[in-house]
Amino acid sequence: MTLGEAGKPRQSWAGLWNISFGFFGIQIGFALQNSNMSRIFQTLGSSLDDLPALWIAAPLTGLLVQPIVGFMSDRTWLGRLGRRRPYFLAGAILxxxxxxxxPMAEVLLFAAVLLWLLDASLNISMEPFRAFVGDMLRKDQHTAGYAVQTAFIGAGAVVGSIFPWLLDYWGVSNEAAAGVIPDTVRYSFWFGGIALFLAVLWTVIATDEYxxxxxxxxxEEPDEGGSSTLRALASRGFGASLAWIVAGALVVLAVLQFGLEKEVYLLGGLLVAYGLASALAISMARGGNSANMLSSIVGDFSGMPSIMKKLAIVQFFSWSALFIMWINTTPVVAQYFFGSADAESSAYQEAGNWVGVLFAVYNGVAAIAALTLLPLLARQIGKARTHMVGLLCGAAGFASFFLFRDAQYLLIAEIGIGIAWASILAMPYAILASNLPQAKLGIYMGLFNVFVVVPQLLVATVMGSIMKAFFPTEPIYTMAFAAGTLVIAALAMMRVGEDSKPEGDTAAA
Known part of the structure; x- marks a missing residue:
């Protein structure tokens, strides 16, 4: 690294690489999980109807783990290991x-428990990486730092997703006896575990935290600085807590009254749980308990900085579109481009393979756009406007599903979606890192994840009911929903005036 004009040293490209290389391994783990867990669950005897309940572990674990890890990593100083790297290492080992x-699981319950452990471990490593970039870089390098991180996310996703296909291509058996996980999946998980650990270990060894x-x-003031948060929380009444509880109860009653999907019960339960937690946190703050984690997390969530609240709205609608895509692309492509809605047909399986190619393309585009297009635009028009452009590219990509008739042309749609994916992974975090207090960067990054998880829960619970009510045989309209939510997200970015001036030179020295 070389010294800048003032403040932190400017990182070279090698420094940017080292800071985020661990994310490459973490994303391999997420890609293996996302691509293969349904296959593993069904191999071990799960029915299709039970998959959502098993999968709900992933978002729920992130919702709980990330704020806690963020809170703790802000306060952890372990000598030469620093405050973020201990969590990288512990999460990578687990x-x-x-x-x-x-892949050695022989019963469904064991696999479900391992999914909880895997997702919790990945979140333990991932959350501090977001704050780590902000810790290590000057403000004028935040876009470059999060762009490099996004490039590693895209590359890791491609590698993790393609592992089983490559092994099958190289002659490893893709078939197994009933109740046995195939060798392609087994070896992919083992190789992925090694890759994850080595990538994170590289960042731990190659970087020195300040x-x-x-x-x-x-x-930058790295101290906890939680006393003002607790005082503000102690001054609050219990009205908002009661409102959260009532809202949750109404959601549960709506499920009973209108026969909504059973997963909606979880949404109601979460609202009630937050209401109870906030009431307890206020009581503890009023009691003078200044060292409790719950009050600090609830206080920071309710007292988020203005720019974080504005970006939270953008994040909510952005991730709603992404989860709609991940859930519905296969049935849409199968029905409208391969002519079959029958999951048992060869055409449906062919469509599933093509969707794998499409997803690899958008991840690859994201990796390239993160290193080229996003930094260029940020220098010219600023981070906020760059994110607007990225979101509108994604909206155009989803809308083009209605224009194309040949599945090959969907590769064009994935270019727009890939640019949006790169921007969603980079720009909000670059904006936050440049505007949040250093003392609370970890906890705020963890709380920001709430607006990634809540859309996932809503899409998984409410979207199914909407489609059954209005478009029971036309899944392509989910792409219209995705395009619309990205347009709303882009419009919401107009309220984020964080960088009306273009960003300065973000290139590494």
């Missing part, structure tokens, strides 16, 4: 262990 054990004294010298 995730690698889970990946090694998963100490608290160094951060103070750079004009």
């Amino acid at each position: 995730a690698a262990l889970s990946l090694f054990l998963m 100490s608290a004294d160094q951060l103070r010298a750079y004009g």
